[in-house]
Amino acid sequence: MSKAMSKPAYHHGDLESALLAGALERVRQVGAEKVSLRGLAADLGVSPSAAYHHFPDKDALLRAAGFAAIDKLADQQELALAIISATGADGAVARFRALGRSYVDFALNEPHLFRLAFGGHCAIPEGSENREPSRAWTILTCALDELVEAGLLTTEFREKSEILVWSAVHGVATLILEGQLPAEAADELFDSLAHMLGVRR
Amino acid sequence: MSKAMSKPAYHHGDLESALLAGALERVRQVGAEKVSLRGLAADLGVSPSAAYHHFPDKDALLRAAGFAAIDKLADQQELALAIISATGADGAVARFRALGRSYVDFALNEPHLFRLAFGGHCAIPEGSENREPSRAWTILTCALDELVEAGLLTTEFREKSEILVWSAVHGVATLILEGQLPAEAADELFDSLAHMLGVRR
DNA sequence: ACGATATCTGTACAGTGTAAAGATCACTCT
DNA sequence: AGAGTGATCTTTACACTGTACAGATATCGT
Numbered sequence: 001m002s003k004a005m006s007k008p009a010y011h012h013g014d015l016e017s018a019l020l021a022g023a024l025e026r027v028r029q030v031g032a033e034k035v036s037l038r039g040l041a042a043d044l045g046v047s048p049s050a051a052y053h054h055f056p057d058k059d060a061l062l063r064a065a066g067f068a069a070i071d072k073l074a075d076q077q078e079l080a081l082a083i084i085s086a087t088g089a090d091g092a093v094a095r096f097r098a099l100g101r102s103y104v105d106f107a108l109n110e111p112h113l114f115r116l117a118f119g120g121h122c123a124i125p126e127g128s129e130n131r132e133p134s135r136a137w138t139i140l141t142c143a144l145d146e147l148v149e150a151g152l153l154t155t156e157f158r159e160k161s162e163i164l165v166w167s168a169v170h171g172v173a174t175l176i177l178e179g180q181l182p183a184e185a186a187d188e189l190f191d192s193l194a195h196m197l198g199v200r201r
Numbered sequence: 202m203s204k205a206m207s208k209p210a211y212h213h214g215d216l217e218s219a220l221l222a223g224a225l226e227r228v229r230q231v232g233a234e235k236v237s238l239r240g241l242a243a244d245l246g247v248s249p250s251a252a253y254h255h256f257p258d259k260d261a262l263l264r265a266a267g268f269a270a271i272d273k274l275a276d277q278q279e280l281a282l283a284i285i286s287a288t289g290a291d292g293a294v295a296r297f298r299a300l301g302r303s304y305v306d307f308a309l310n311e312p313h314l315f316r317l318a319f320g321g322h323c324a325i326p327e328g329s330e331n332r333e334p335s336r337a338w339t340i341l342t343c344a345l346d347e348l349v350e351a352g353l354l355t356t357e358f359r360e361k362s363e364i365l366v367w368s369a370v371h372g373v374a375t376l377i378l379e380g381q382l383p384a385e386a387a388d389e390l391f392d393s394l395a396h397m398l399g400v401r402r
Numbered sequence: 403a404c405g406a407t408a409t410c411t412g413t414a415c416a417g418t419g420t421a422a423a424g425a426t427c428a429c430t431c432t
Numbered sequence: 433a434g435a436g437t438g439a440t441c442t443t444t445a446c447a448c449t450g451t452a453c454a455g456a457t458a459t460c461g462t
Binding site: 248 | 408409410411412
């Protein structure tokens with residue numbers, strides 16, 4: 001009943017989390033389409049088909065790794081928020097900007113993880129009414145709430161801003177990543193957003 | 202010296218464009234990671250390794266197909282512009298909105314092509330100074346010019362809008378496609394953009 | 403007409419995902 | 433404690449993949 005708790009178990013330890021961690025790291029290094037289940041199993045000292053007792057598919061393993069990557073992105077965003085707070089940079093605008101920066105930095109520093117997360121492997125199960133908002137979403141809404149509290153953003157305009165901001169930041173990250181926009185585009189975008197939000201009376 | 206011009210050539214016709222068209226169609230139907238070079242060759246009545254006289258790699262073929270997909274997207278945008286013009290909808294805003302719609306419609310109607318185009322297969326060769334702007338870019342800038350001419354967009358704000366608008370539309374398309382945003386998010390985004398641009402004095 | 407060259411075939415190999423059946427260990431129940 | 437149960441892993445095997453290499457074949461320039 002206990003799964004993947006502590007390190008020593010019996011045959012291997014616990015393969016499930018080892019597979020997940022290994023897959024995540026391998027994707028991080030060489031990209032999702034170049035990781036082989038067999039190679040991963042070999043590195044873990046386990047037989048080629050051992051993984052099938054923990055994941056129905058290679059795709060299922062990669063999907064799990066993709067969700068872990070999404071989580072890593074959220075971690076990094078929270079870390080960026082913590083850092084900017086410690087730095088003492090006052091404004092809610094600074095925090096807001098730091099969020100955007102950390103998002104595109106993640107995309108550029110970990111392109112394989114970013115593509116794994118948003119490249120079709122982690123599509124949501126389709127009929128999902130009870131979809132809890134993703135961590136990225138809640139982090140974003142909190143930052144927007146701060147802007148509203150600071151009087152920098154109209155309440156009426158706030159709700160519309162959610163989708164706009166997330167889409168813009170995500171879009172610029174992927175477009176830079178795929179070479180469709182130069183790297184400087186990110187800062188220009190942040191300028192536009194700040195100008196656009198901060199200028200509201 | 203002539204490559205891939207007219208239909209009848211000698212052994213097969215011209216394999217190069219047949220391979221490209223076949224790859225594009227197969228990706229369209231089942232997704233890039235499920236097309237096999239061998240299966241494609243078999244369907245074309247050709248030996249397994251025939252493709253290697255036209256493309257150095259399977260990846261090279263897929264990359265070529267990806268660029269074709271990008272072109273298809275641009276085609277669809279121009280078609281959307283033509284339609285909205287014929288409809289007689291007056292404003293530059295309507296044209297602008299039609300562009301956005303066609304972009305996310307393409308992503309949702311042809312998810313596999315969209316992912317092929319922006320999923321890492323078509324990254325730009327890195328050191329590209331003389332990068333001519335993509336068709337999507339020029340189409341977008343033209344639409345923005347129209348908005349400026351119509352007096353709906355400040356010239357000062359226009360330049361910043363380019364990156365913002367493209368990023369936002371591309372972002373919302375991929376986020377919807379990956380299930381991170383509901384389909385209605387696209388229209389809400391367009392509202393935000395229209396509000397944001399049109400409201401400028 | 404005749405080489406030169408581009409195009410395609412045949413064969414082969416290493417590597418892949420995964421299905422099926424058997425082995426091995428931890429744990430539970432009496 | 434001892435037997436059985438179920439989870440975990442191994443072995444073996446199969447169909448399939450991308451692609452290298454050595455020839456065959458048809459086309460074109462001269």
